[in-house]
Amino acid sequence: MAQAAGAPQPGAGPPHVFKLVLLGSGSVGKSSLAMRYVKDDFRSILPTVGCAFFTKVVELGAASAKLEIWDTAGQEKYHSVCHLYFRGANAALLVYDITSKESFRKAQQWLADLEKESSPGEVVVMLVGNKTDLGEEREVALEEGKEFAQSQRLLFMETSARANHRVTEAFSAVARELLRRAEEKEQPPTPRGGARLALNQAPAGPARCCAR
């Protein structure tokens, strides 16, 4: 009998559930990225008040992950409230607008705030430069984003929610890294006390940059 689309494979466990927060200044496109990813839609959205919530199951080969996506308000007046949403986050998309140097500077502050609320390396963070469709107004060079991400050992990608450029790739790359860490945690300890990466340890080697 044909299996319903999206039904779990026999023997596969329930999907891992991960909390992912979208962080960044007002108007950088956090809600638009979430809307594009979850509903494949782009439309004018009012500024977020507090937080919006979406879920999406990502199929990655034999494994699947359920992302609980928390879209936080970027406007300064909501800043203090946003800290509440950081708690228990497994991943963060740290979004800036490539046409706004200020939003890039603020992303660095958001990272510092996130680090205050979590142990080092505990959260998978991807730096996202959004609005690549506005290339002519670009204020933040691709290299600047890449270099900052590398220096902080973050994943990195440039996207356009409007043009649907690399949005799914960004969320999928984060989900893949979350699953990789979860599977690593589930592995039995290696014999003879061999070295194994701690769950909260970033993988060795340079940060994986996915920018185009």
Ligand SMILES: Nc1nc2c(ncn2[C@@H]2O[C@H](COP(=O)(O)OP(=O)(O)OP(=O)(O)O)[C@@H](O)[C@H]2O)c(=O)[nH]1
């Ligand atoms: N050109 C272009 N505009 C975008 C893109 N993503 C978002 N926008 C526009 O940027 C504006 C802000 O988008 P939002 O998604 O509301 O931004 P936000 O970061 O969620 O804003 P807050 O809710 O205030 O934190 C809207 O006018 C969007 O249509 C993009 O990739 N390209």
